[in-house]
Amino acid sequence: MNVQVLLSAGSLDNSFAGGMSFEMDSSQSLEGIFNEHSEVGVLLPTYCEAQNIERLIDEIEDLDVNTSILVIDDSSPDGTSDMVRDCQRKYDNILLFVRPKKSGLGTAITDGFRIFLSMEAPPEYVITMDADYSHNPKDILRLVSVAKSGSGLVIGSRYCRGGSTLNWGPLRLVISRIANTLASLMIGARIHDYTSGFRCYSTDLIRRIVEDLHSQTYEIQIETIRQAWKRMFKVVETPVAFVNRKKGKSKLTPNEIRGFLSYIVSLECRRG
Ligand SMILES: Nc1nc2c(ncn2[C@@H]2O[C@H](COP(=O)(O)OP(=O)(O)OP(=O)(O)O)[C@@H](O)[C@H]2O)c(=O)[nH]1
Numbered sequence: 001m002n003v004q005v006l007l008s009a010g011s012l013d014n015s016f017a018g019g020m021s022f023e024m025d026s027s028q029s030l031e032g033i034f035n036e037h038s039e040v041g042v043l044l045p046t047y048c049e050a051q052n053i054e055r056l057i058d059e060i061e062d063l064d065v066n067t068s069i070l071v072i073d074d075s076s077p078d079g080t081s082d083m084v085r086d087c088q089r090k091y092d093n094i095l096l097f098v099r100p101k102k103s104g105l106g107t108a109i110t111d112g113f114r115i116f117l118s119m120e121a122p123p124e125y126v127i128t129m130d131a132d133y134s135h136n137p138k139d140i141l142r143l144v145s146v147a148k149s150g151s152g153l154v155i156g157s158r159y160c161r162g163g164s165t166l167n168w169g170p171l172r173l174v175i176s177r178i179a180n181t182l183a184s185l186m187i188g189a190r191i192h193d194y195t196s197g198f199r200c201y202s203t204d205l206i207r208r209i210v211e212d213l214h215s216q217t218y219e220i221q222i223e224t225i226r227q228a229w230k231r232m233f234k235v236v237e238t239p240v241a242f243v244n245r246k247k248g249k250s251k252l253t254p255n256e257i258r259g260f261l262s263y264i265v266s267l268e269c270r271r272g
């Protein structure tokens with residue numbers, strides 16, 4: 001059954017009657033229809049992805065899997081939300097959560113988790129992926145199938161055997177490698193790629209960790225692995241090819257890198 005939602009403030013408890021409430025303020029809105037019994041929720045955080053989002057949604061819809069798509073858009077000035085509204089006229093399984101201003105990838109993912117958990121029947125698995133076409137939507141099926149064999153968290157990995165990055169400049173490669181080395185030293189989860197945003201989470205894992213997620217930006221990627229690892233969930237990798245975005249601009253700014261480094265430093269302080 002598909003359910004229509006149009007909320008601008010209040011708690012999603014009323015409409016979704018799920019296990020967890022999700023409080024919205026009057027500057028936020030949730031619009032669209034969701035598929036009550038989807039197996040896989042696909043969470044797409046967007047900021048200025050108007051050139052990518054429609055094609056990506058079309059390709060996800062073409063997959064042979066029962067999905068609900070949730071886009072978290074931060075009022076992108078390029079009209080990303082309107083593109084998603086166009087897609088909502090074509091498909092009946094897309095929710096759009098609009099926040100008033102750019103508020104960071106970390107909070108977008110955590111808000112998305114909370115919205116899925118507040119549904120009466122949350123999807124069994126949640127995929128997170130970039131909306132810039134760096135991640136191939138066809139890999140979603142493989143990520144889900146690995147998760148089904150008992151992993152709490154499956155990372156679409158660029159750095160394990162078989163994974164790759166295409167068209168990255170040397171600076172980007174160095175930054176990514178340093179971030180991964182630091183994360184590996186701090187967490188030690190025996191994986192190669194801590195910062196990939198292409199993942200499949202079991203809903204059980206999300207439920208267990210969501211209250212402990214406090215990241216504002218990109219550090220969410222390692223915070224989620226740390227929380228999963230601490231709770232002894234199985235964290236595994238499956239190789240993916242990451243293709244540098246062809247359209248739109250990167251949001252990875254020095255500010256974002258500072259957020260990541262201060263998270264790593266805070267982990268070191270807690271260890272010490
Ligand atoms: N809602 C929301 N989405 C964001 C924000 N920052 C980044 N995103 C989205 O998060 C995903 C990852 O951001 P990217 O800019 O692609 O970051 P990246 O993949 O590290 O960098 P490039 O691919 O090199 O541009 C994309 O879908 C972005 O649109 C934010 O503050 N809010």
Ligand SMILES: [Mg+2]
Binds near residue numbers: 130
């Ligand atoms: Mg990207």
